Amino acid sequence: MTESDVSAELNELRRLADAGSADATDELIQLAAEQGNIDELRRLSDSGNATATDQLIEFATEQDDMDELRRLADGGNITAAEQLEELTAE
Template sequence: MVDMDDLTELRRRADDGDQDAVDQLVELAGERGDFDELRRLADAGSSDAADQLVELAGERGDLDELRRLAALGNTDAEDVLAELEE
C-alpha cells in the first residue's frame, strides 16, 4: 500500500519528468479508480493515463467522461462511447 508521502514523492518526480514515476502513478490511480489523478496525468501528456481513463469510464458506463475525452480528440473514447450508445 502506498501512503500519502509516497504519492507526494511520486507526483513530484512525475512533475520533474520521471517516466517511471508517471507509470507508477497511472498504475496506482487505475487500481484506485482515481479519475482525478488520471485526468491530471493525461492532461500532462500521459497517453497511458488517457488509456486508463477510457478503460475505467467504459467499465463504469461513464458517458460524460467518455464524451469529455472524445471532445479532446481521444479516438478510443469515441469508439467506446459509440459501443455504449448502440
C-alpha cells in the same frame, strides 16, 4: 500502510513524475488505476500522457462514465469516441 503514508507516497510520485521521471509516472498511473483515482488519471491524461489516457478510457468504460468518455472524445480522442459509440449503441 496508513492513509497518510499513501498520501505521502502519492505526493512523492507526483513530484518525481512532474520532474520528468518516467518510472514515477508509470507507477503513479498504475497506482491511480488500481485505486480508481479518476482525478489523478485525468490530471496525467490532460498533461499528455497516453498511458494515463488509455487507463482513463478503460476505467470510464467499465464505469459507464459517459461524461468522461464524451469529454475525451470532444478533445479529439478517437478511442474514447469509439467506446462512447459502443456504449450508447447497447
